[in-house]
């Protein structure tokens with residue numbers, strides 16, 4: 001059942017505007033030595049404190065920023081290696097009772113075509129995604145009484161049970177409205193990966209202005225939305241801010257305070273952080289000219305600072321961004337990207353001239369999954385569809401990758417190679433196949449003798465037809 005929340009909103013939360021502004025203003029013009037000490041702390045794999053994050057955000061010249069970028073690249077290589085996890089968004093329905101001014105789905109937008117997938121159509125969408133090689137999805141819903149926890153659970157259940165050829169979807173993450181604890185429990189039952197809720201802006205007055213009506217107008221209900229998810233037993237939660245609504249440095253601080261809050265209350269921070277920038281959307285003037293537009297240069301800065309601030313958290317970069325910028329930002333510490341994405345409701349299984357009018361916004365990177373994989377391989381990344389940890393009950397995998405010595409070598413790299421090999425054998429174009437097999441050979445050479453046999457056996461099993469091989 002959908003529950004419309006009438007709880008009173010409050011500005012008294014763990015996000016303290018005054019404190020954030022103090023953090024930022026009391027750490028202006030940092031000297032290079034201070035910055036280097038902070039970078040060393042990150043490279044020693046420690047989470048940074050708000051004042052340290054504010055110091056990095058206030059780096060004053062190009063030279064200091066270059067050192068920050070370099071440290072982010074080093075940390076990424078040192079902790080996570082060269083794997084990039086791939087996923088696709090699947091929009092289930094765009095009905096919405098909120099009126100978020102930047103979003104094409106908002107209730108007052110008369111130009112958008114409304115649509116909710118039927119269960120039959122959903123199966124077709126899943127088959128279309130599986131036939132391209134996808135294994136991991138994020139399902140996306142507007143906020144509407146139709147999209148009750150039961151409905152969300154049902155759609156996810158259908159996704160898991162729609163097999164196609166050799167493949168199936170093995171992990172479904174969710175981006176939907178905040179729920180009650182009871183609601184989350186219903187959704188958790190079907191076995192979800194991460195539950196994502198983006199706060200959009202951590203600046204209360206801006207939030208209130210941009211969310212004038214509907215349940216989302218309640219800042220505190222949304223801010224504590226992931227607390228309730230954790231209380232319901234969902235271990236992996238994802239936070240995010242929509243960049244362009246307010247000052248980007250303030251939003252980065254908001255994300256850090258949100259992380260600290262979850263760490264303090266639940267002993268574990270968010271599984272992932274997302275940092276979408278506003279993109280143009282049909283019938284949505286504010287999205288054409290966002291009030292605090294973030295330049296590409298500042299975008300790189302915010303990703304690098306986030307990487308350094310929370311070294312153990314996954315960072316997600318979406319196809320909202322154009323391909324060129326994605327290439328650069330990947331190196332700064334991103335661990336997951338979507339590829340071959342289509343964000344019109346129903347647009348994977350049919351070519352729809354109306355796609356833009358059913359979309360929430362317009363994508364910047366429209367390359368196919370195979371093109372993205374080819375390019376990642378060319379740049380010596382290992383594209384990965386791994387879903388092993390969550391299915392083995394190893395939740396909080398980013399934390400383990402980061403905190404347990406040898407974890408990446410023992411689990412992540414072999415599983416990445418297994419899922420890559422599956423992709424190559426089942427879905428790749430000829431040129432991607434060739435490039436991929438070369439990368440596999442190169443990567444095998446890097447593996448310890450002890451581990452090599454296990455990996456070679458797994459790859460051989462896949463070549464003989466086994467699927468879903470994992471450690």
Ligand code: SAM
Pocket residue numbers: 102103104105140141142143175176177178197198200241242276277278279280281287320360361
């Ligand atoms: N309706 C739910 C909600 O608002 O949380 C979940 C889905 S909403 C479609 C997913 C996210 O898309 C929002 O949290 C917001 O950050 C992002 N978004 C909305 N409008 C956007 C735009 N014009 N450009 C880029 N991202 C946008």
Ligand code: SF4
Pocket residue numbers: 096097098099100103104105106107141142143216
């Ligand atoms: Fe609805 Fe989410 Fe869009 Fe807001 S961001 S209008 S809640 S779909």
